[in-house]
Amino acid sequence: MTTGKIVEEALRLPRESRALLAEKLLESLDYEEFEVSPKWMAEIRRRCKEIDEGAVKLVPAEQVFEVAANKI
Numbered sequence: 771m772t773t774g775k776i777v778e779e780a781l782r783l784p785r786e787s788r789a790l791l792a793e794k795l796l797e798s799l800d801y802e803e804f805e806v807s808p809k810w811m812a813e814i815r816r817r818c819k820e821i822d823e824g825a826v827k828l829v830p831a832e833q834v835f836e837v838a839a840n841k842i
Contacts, residue, residue, distance in 0.1 A: 785842075 780791055806814070820826045 780788060783791065817826075821828065
């Protein structure tokens with residue numbers, strides 16, 4: 771089966787099943803294999819600094835997912 775066919779079939783799954791599949795696929799990735807560009811590293815450091823300094827308000831993931839789900 772091709773990747774395209776797998777994607778096509780996966781998109782036919784119910785939302786909860788797609789979410790579980792996405793979670794499992796992401797967990798299977800070895801993030802050490804990915805190289806982060808210097809621009810992204812600078813962005814990551816900037817955002818971490820904003821968090822550490824209290825310059826931004828963090829939103830719990832559950833709240834973000836709830837808002838997103840309500841927009842679908």
